[in-house]
Amino acid sequence: MHIRISHLSRSFKNVKAVNDLSFEFSSGNVFGFIGPNGAGKTTTIRIMASMDMPDAGDVFFDDISVVNYPEEVRKLIGYMPDALPGFTDIQVWEYLDFFARSFGLQGRRRRQTLAEIEEFTSLGEIREKSIASLSKGMKQRVSLARALVHNPQVLIMDEPAAGLDPRARLELRSLLKILASQGKAILLSSHILSELQDICNGAVIIEQGRLLSAGTIPQLLSQVQRQAVPEVSDDAVSAEPDGQLLLVIRCLHDSEAVRLKLLEHPAVQNVILEPGHIVQAQVKCTDAEIPALMGTLFAAGLPIIGFTRQELGLEELFMRITSGKVQ
Amino acid sequence: MNSADRDSSDFFNPVLIKELRQSFHNRGILSLMALLLIGQLLVLLVVHLVQVSSKTLPDDLGKAVFIAIITILQVCLFLSCSLGIGQRFMQERLNSELDFCKLTALSPVRIIWGKLCSALVLLLFIHSLCLPFLVIAYFLRGIAILQMLKVVLLLLPLNLVLVFSGVLCGAVGKKNSISLLIVAIFFLAPPATAMIFEMSRLWNQGFGMEEWLAVLVVPVFWCGLCFVLSVSIISHTMANRMLPIRIYLLATLLLFPAAVAGLAALTDQHVLDFLNISFSIITALVSMLIALLAVCERSRPSLHILNQCPRNILLRGGFFLLSSGSGGGILLAALLLLSLLCRPLVLSSSNTDWYEPLWYFTNTAIYMLFYAALAVFLHELMPRISSLFWLTLLLVLLLLLPSVVSVFISATDSYMLEYLTITSPFYSPGWPGVYVDTSLNAMLYCHSLPLAATALLLASSSIFRQWHALVPKSTAAENQPSLP
Numbered sequence: 001m002h003i004r005i006s007h008l009s010r011s012f013k014n015v016k017a018v019n020d021l022s023f024e025f026s027s028g029n030v031f032g033f034i035g036p037n038g039a040g041k042t043t044t045i046r047i048m049a050s051m052d053m054p055d056a057g058d059v060f061f062d063d064i065s066v067v068n069y070p071e072e073v074r075k076l077i078g079y080m081p082d083a084l085p086g087f088t089d090i091q092v093w094e095y096l097d098f099f100a101r102s103f104g105l106q107g108r109r110r111r112q113t114l115a116e117i118e119e120f121t122s123l124g125e126i127r128e129k130s131i132a133s134l135s136k137g138m139k140q141r142v143s144l145a146r147a148l149v150h151n152p153q154v155l156i157m158d159e160p161a162a163g164l165d166p167r168a169r170l171e172l173r174s175l176l177k178i179l180a181s182q183g184k185a186i187l188l189s190s191h192i193l194s195e196l197q198d199i200c201n202g203a204v205i206i207e208q209g210r211l212l213s214a215g216t217i218p219q220l221l222s223q224v225q226r227q228a229v230p231e232v233s234d235d236a237v238s239a240e241p242d243g244q245l246l247l248v249i250r251c252l253h254d255s256e257a258v259r260l261k262l263l264e265h266p267a268v269q270n271v272i273l274e275p276g277h278i279v280q281a282q283v284k285c286t287d288a289e290i291p292a293l294m295g296t297l298f299a300a301g302l303p304i305i306g307f308t309r310q311e312l313g314l315e316e317l318f319m320r321i322t323s324g325k326v327q
Numbered sequence: 328m329n330s331a332d333r334d335s336s337d338f339f340n341p342v343l344i345k346e347l348r349q350s351f352h353n354r355g356i357l358s359l360m361a362l363l364l365i366g367q368l369l370v371l372l373v374v375h376l377v378q379v380s381s382k383t384l385p386d387d388l389g390k391a392v393f394i395a396i397i398t399i400l401q402v403c404l405f406l407s408c409s410l411g412i413g414q415r416f417m418q419e420r421l422n423s424e425l426d427f428c429k430l431t432a433l434s435p436v437r438i439i440w441g442k443l444c445s446a447l448v449l450l451l452f453i454h455s456l457c458l459p460f461l462v463i464a465y466f467l468r469g470i471a472i473l474q475m476l477k478v479v480l481l482l483l484p485l486n487l488v489l490v491f492s493g494v495l496c497g498a499v500g501k502k503n504s505i506s507l508l509i510v511a512i513f514f515l516a517p518p519a520t521a522m523i524f525e526m527s528r529l530w531n532q533g534f535g536m537e538e539w540l541a542v543l544v545v546p547v548f549w550c551g552l553c554f555v556l557s558v559s560i561i562s563h564t565m566a567n568r569m570l571p572i573r574i575y576l577l578a579t580l581l582l583f584p585a586a587v588a589g590l591a592a593l594t595d596q597h598v599l600d601f602l603n604i605s606f607s608i609i610t611a612l613v614s615m616l617i618a619l620l621a622v623c624e625r626s627r628p629s630l631h632i633l634n635q636c637p638r639n640i641l642l643r644g645g646f647f648l649l650s651s652g653s654g655g656g657i658l659l660a661a662l663l664l665l666s667l668l669c670r671p672l673v674l675s676s677s678n679t680d681w682y683e684p685l686w687y688f689t690n691t692a693i694y695m696l697f698y699a700a701l702a703v704f705l706h707e708l709m710p711r712i713s714s715l716f717w718l719t720l721l722l723v724l725l726l727l728l729p730s731v732v733s734v735f736i737s738a739t740d741s742y743m744l745e746y747l748t749i750t751s752p753f754y755s756p757g758w759p760g761v762y763v764d765t766s767l768n769a770m771l772y773c774h775s776l777p778l779a780a781t782a783l784l785l786a787s788s789s790i791f792r793q794w795h796a797l798v799p800k801s802t803a804a805e806n807q808p809s810l811p
Contacts, residue, residue, distance in 0.1 A: 053565035074432045081424035089352040101341035102431035107333040
């Protein structure tokens with residue numbers, strides 16, 4: 001399945017929560033949806049899940065428009081909101097049974113599906129407990145089970161790991177990996193970028209309702225390295241993250257000479273001067289090649305007083321791309 | 328799917344199954360049922376004590392016991408079927424992220440129907456709990472089985488109205504809506520109870536027009552209205568929510584007069600007169616509702632509505648009037664009122680009493696149209712303040728306050744009274760003999776037409792904007808997607 005978000009806009013009074021947002025992704029991928037608070041992530045996700053409607057633009061799930069056929073779209077997607085299930089006077093199995101029935105699952109097929117879902121999300125032991133009595137982690141599981149009950153091809157999750165303990169996070173991560181391997185397209189928003197990096201093939205970064213960058217993780221990282229203007233990538237996500245490194249070199253003085261020397265090296269892709277005689281070099285090489293690279297600098301007699309090696313990650317990317325402005 | 332693979336429960340509405348499961352898990356409802364049984368047992372205990380103290384039983388003891396049981400039953404029905412179901416629905420909708428109406432692929436009609444069916448099943452179940460006690464009441468003498476059945480049957484429309492109203496309040500998904508229902512029931516319960524007992528007394532003499540209207544026609548109209556309102560409220564935020572409501576209201580323009588004419592024929596009254604009267608009243612009522620509901624609508628149609636709009640100009644005109652949008656609603660209400668004002672209204676001499684209520688209905692509808700148009704206009708001027716707030720403010724300032732103040736002014740200050748109520752439908756120019764015969768029309772033309780025209784003028788920009796948005800644009804057609 002191919003999901004296309006096309007020129008989406010949504011305003012609330014005078015605030016443009018989403019402003020001409022476009023990106024796309026397809027099945028078998030986990031896409032991270034990243035942005036500071038108030039960036040328009042939840043609004044976009046709500047529109048994608050047919051919980052809200054755009055002022056302009058549309059979301060297409062294999063050419064099925066969310067604006068024109070919201071009920072059809074609901075059959076294709078599983079939406080896991082930020083909030084936890086709050087039904088009263090209902091047991092876990094009854095809750096899941098209701099959603100299975102409402103998506104048209106009947107008889108033996110429904111019972112079988114529910115048993116599989118309960119096993120997958122480890123809800124078997126608490127199936128007869130009241131939802132209201134469950135812990136936050138368990139409610140998250142119920143919410144995930146509910147989103148999966150009709151075997152949707154697309155899973156949209158808004159902050160699924162928020163408030164979970166480390167064990168529950170690890171379990172959620174492994175569940176998501178299994179779901180992605182089953183060929184589902186997953187879009188999840190989260191503030192825990194280190195976790196997103198582990199499970200996401202790609203990411204979409206937005207701020208103030210506008211797209212800042214989108215693509216596979218390696219594409220995004222290389223964008224930062226080039227300090228280029230972000231572009232939207234329509235390519236299918238397939239590449240693995242490559243070995244991009246960030247060398248932070250502290251100099252006593254004359255950081256410009258260090259920059260020029262670094263640029264002569266073929267492994268160095270970009271060099272930025274930071275205040276305080278700090279040089280940041282984006283390097284494409286293995287750990288074994290770093291001593292040789294640093295050796296050339298020392299051999300040239302440059303005033304280097306220390307250096308550290310960092311791997312470029314989503315957090316770095318996020319901090320570089322976003323400005324932190326809130327609407 | 329093979330039918331052998333289906334459970335018997337698969338034939339039922341999923342919402343009905345969920346609701347019944349929740350109802351029988353709910354401590355409140357279970358306690359209420361226990362209290363119902365305890366209350367009825369207490370009634371029987373009191374009867375026993377009366378018997379022990381006076382040695383003989385009073386002749387009408389059965390009737391007294393029956394009234395006590397029915398009263399307890401009604402309270403229980405209201406709390407469990409109307410308030411209970413409405414409260415749960417409200418809680419389910421309170422958090423829009425978890426609103427199952429938006430999380431499932433169930434249609435709004437199926438959801439509301441499931442809610443109503445579950446309330447009706449609960450209603451039957453609670454009635455069945457009272458059955459043994461009703462049999463005891465019969466054996467205590469003083470009331471016939473037929474009489475008991477009549478009261479239960481007469482209470483049925485009232486209970487249906489309560490259930491439909493409860494579901495409507497729940498569908499709104501705001502905490503205040505349920506409080507509103509409680510307040511309404513608090514004030515309406517005593518007159519409704521009195522009316523039911525009066526009706527049961529009148530049953531033997533044969534029902535007249537008013538009784539049939541109260542027992543059958545008005546509850547059916549109200550339940551239908553609650554149903555379409557509930558469906559439209561839980562529909563997608565930018566769906567064509569007003570379409571089912573306006574179609575229903577326009578359908579009642581035909582059905583209500585037909586029902587009244589049928590009742591007039593049954594009760595040997597002037598069929599033509601009642602056709603005329605009922606049509607006038609329902610037209611005024613419908614236009615009033617359409618105008619007031621239009622205030623809740625946005626002036627610019629949503630993408631969903633734009634994509635549904637027909638290209639043919641005539642069909643587009645009809646679509647414009649029926650679809651969601653404040654402009655279309657105001658225009659439709661104005662057109663209905665104009666059609667009412669433009670037709671001659673002549674009643675036979677035995678029904679001239681109807682001129683005054685007719686005038687009040689029409690006049691009230693025109694004022695409501697005026698308030699609604701003014702609210703839409705003010706919202707256009709100051710978009711930060713919602714049109715619903717403006718309408719509430721206008722109703723308080725222009726209608727409620729003058730009416731309350733006028734109550735405290737003595738009838739001798741008639742001039743002051745006249746000027747005070749000029750912003751409300753209670754304003755009367757004080758022409759002598761104005762309610763008699765066809766002079767009604769002349770007065771309406773002088774008094775109401777300028778108001779209707781002002782309303783249209785105020786709403787004109789909203790009407791124009793909505794119409795203009797519906798005019799097809801070339802890019803809209805290019806982006807029109809279709810289901811594969």
